[in-house]
Amino acid sequence: MTMNTSESPVVQQEDFNQVSKPYRTYVLTILTLVYAFNFIDRQIIGILSPFIKADLGLNDAQLGWLKGLYFAVLYTVVGIPIAWLADRYSRVNIVAISLTLWSGFTALSGMATTYTQLAIARIGVGIGEAGGSPPSHSILSDLYPKEKRAGALAIYSLGIPFGIMLAFFASAFILKGGDANWRLVMLSVGIPGVLLAILLKLTIKEPPRGGNLNSAAAKTPSWQSIKVLLTIPSWWGMCIAISLASFGSYAISTWMMDFYLRAYPNLDLTSLLIKVGIINGTAYAFGVWFGGVITDKWGKTNRGAYGWVPALGLLVGVPAYICSVQVTDLNTSLMLLTVLLFTSGFYLGPSFALAQTLAPVKVRAMSTALFFFVLNIIALGGGPTFIGILSKSLTAEHGEVEALRLSLSAVSVPYVLAIVAFIWTARKIPADWAAAEKRNG
Numbered sequence: 001m002t003m004n005t006s007e008s009p010v011v012q013q014e015d016f017n018q019v020s021k022p023y024r025t026y027v028l029t030i031l032t033l034v035y036a037f038n039f040i041d042r043q044i045i046g047i048l049s050p051f052i053k054a055d056l057g058l059n060d061a062q063l064g065w066l067k068g069l070y071f072a073v074l075y076t077v078v079g080i081p082i083a084w085l086a087d088r089y090s091r092v093n094i095v096a097i098s099l100t101l102w103s104g105f106t107a108l109s110g111m112a113t114t115y116t117q118l119a120i121a122r123i124g125v126g127i128g129e130a131g132g133s134p135p136s137h138s139i140l141s142d143l144y145p146k147e148k149r150a151g152a153l154a155i156y157s158l159g160i161p162f163g164i165m166l167a168f169f170a171s172a173f174i175l176k177g178g179d180a181n182w183r184l185v186m187l188s189v190g191i192p193g194v195l196l197a198i199l200l201k202l203t204i205k206e207p208p209r210g211g212n213l214n215s216a217a218a219k220t221p222s223w224q225s226i227k228v229l230l231t232i233p234s235w236w237g238m239c240i241a242i243s244l245a246s247f248g249s250y251a252i253s254t255w256m257m258d259f260y261l262r263a264y265p266n267l268d269l270t271s272l273l274i275k276v277g278i279i280n281g282t283a284y285a286f287g288v289w290f291g292g293v294i295t296d297k298w299g300k301t302n303r304g305a306y307g308w309v310p311a312l313g314l315l316v317g318v319p320a321y322i323c324s325v326q327v328t329d330l331n332t333s334l335m336l337l338t339v340l341l342f343t344s345g346f347y348l349g350p351s352f353a354l355a356q357t358l359a360p361v362k363v364r365a366m367s368t369a370l371f372f373f374v375l376n377i378i379a380l381g382g383g384p385t386f387i388g389i390l391s392k393s394l395t396a397e398h399g400e401v402e403a404l405r406l407s408l409s410a411v412s413v414p415y416v417l418a419i420v421a422f423i424w425t426a427r428k429i430p431a432d433w434a435a436a437e438k439r440n441g
Contacts, residue, residue, distance in 0.1 A: 024143045027207075028155060030200055031136045034099055035159025036166060037193040038132050041106040041125055042071070043167045044189055046254030046384070047273070048182040050261050051175075055182065056115055060258075060395065060404070064388015067254040070119050072381030075126035076373045083134040083369030091135035096201040102128025103193025110186030134369040141356040141364050142207045149356055150299065150306070154292020154349025161284035161345065164253065168277030176270045209361070225360035228439070229367055234432040235358050237425030238307065239374050242351040244418035245314060246379035247386075248411040249344055252321070254384040255391075256337070259408060262401045264330045275334060283338045287313070287345025295350040303433045306354050307426025310347030311419050317343030318415045325408050347422070354429070358436045383411070 045052070049063055058066075086094050105124030112118035136156065144152040167189060174185045229235060260272060291309055298305035317340040324336035352368070359367030387407045394403035 036163035039163030068385030086135040098131025107190030110183040150353035157348035165281030172273035234428040241421035251383035284341040287342035291346030292349030304426035311422035313343035313346030
């Protein structure tokens with residue numbers, strides 16, 4: 001899969017009728033599957049965490065570094081130069097190569113025999129995944145008009161819940177009967193990703209880049225376009241809001257299995273894995289889809305909907321989550337967690353769509369990469385790592401169960417801050433949207 005060194009042409013205007021609907025749907029489906037594999041490989045360590053801890057003799061802080069910062073640092077840093085390439089060269093090639101890399105490193109994680117080896121493999125997964133979303137967002141933005149991007153990117157974002165669901169199902173199937181063979185799980189979810197990369201490369205063509213060739217945005221040097229991007233208030237507002245919300249989401253997704261296995265020691269592991277997988281594949285997935293659809297409809301008359309929909313969702317979901325870690329019945333806890341998963345899905349489509357719509361046309365991939373740079377340093381790097389460090393510091397005084405319960409309860413704070421940020425952003429979006437339409441032509 002060689003990199004095409006010729007720049008994709010910028011078409012005179014965004015004529016989305018030139019691409020057939022079946023092909024556009026096919027591309028969206030394949031990229032959603034790629035994103036699902038992204039989250040299978042990202043989530044799997046959180047599911048297997050209790051078994052890795054027992055096998056390698058790790059503490060919560062070491063697990064936190066593995067789940068968070070080790071993965072996130074190079075994931076965020078490498079994402080910037082990859083996005084620069086994606087704004088100039090073949091995005092299809094970049095996604096295919098990246099998928100091959102992160103899937104291969106996931107498989108290698110299953111061969112690690114020491115903490116250091118596993119940490120290196122996780123860094124490798126992070127490097128590979130850096131080339132997934134920015135080029136994919138850019139491709140989809142050149143296939144869908146801005147009025148439909150929230151819906152399209154919400155469907156793309158379904159890769160998150162579906163990927164998490166498949167990770168739980170794979171773990172349930174392989175770990176059934178109490179066999180804690182976490183290495184086999186890693187190998188089983190890593191290898192299929194390489195096959196998907198081949199399919200993507202063979203069946204998807206690089207689309208022409210959207211935007212008006214005669215617009216000021218298309219003629220502006222990339223560095224000036226980035227400078228313009230970073231002066232847009234609602235871009236920053238949405239970036240900070242989704243980062244704070246995702247801080248909680250990543251913390252929960254990577255530590256809830258540890259919490260349930262500690263708090264309910266007699267539970268049926270296979271049953272729990274299947275239940276949590278179903279919750280992610282239904283409630284969370286429906287929330288992602290619903291958030292995108294509602295935003296597309298409401299956004300036609302009120303651009304602020306891109307901030308209001310996520311804020312209103314979290315106003316319902318966060319109180320339910322706080323209760324979920326306090327109750328003493330497992331099924332009640334899962335029901336309350338379901339409410340959070342449904343409502344937290346609301347912010348994905350609107351956030352990603354806004355990052356594309358507000359960006360100057362020449363730096364759409366870079367807009368998503370910068371979005372993810374901030375998001376993942378704060379959320380992916382901070383959330384899981386924060387829980388691990390805090391839990392370890394509280395263990396001596398409170399014991400492992402209560403230490404983790406208190407740590408998970410603490411993520412309600414960034415959730416509340418996220419609600420405030422989404423509301424502030426909602427008030428800024430209309431003016432920034434109008435300016436983007438004028439700028440991009």
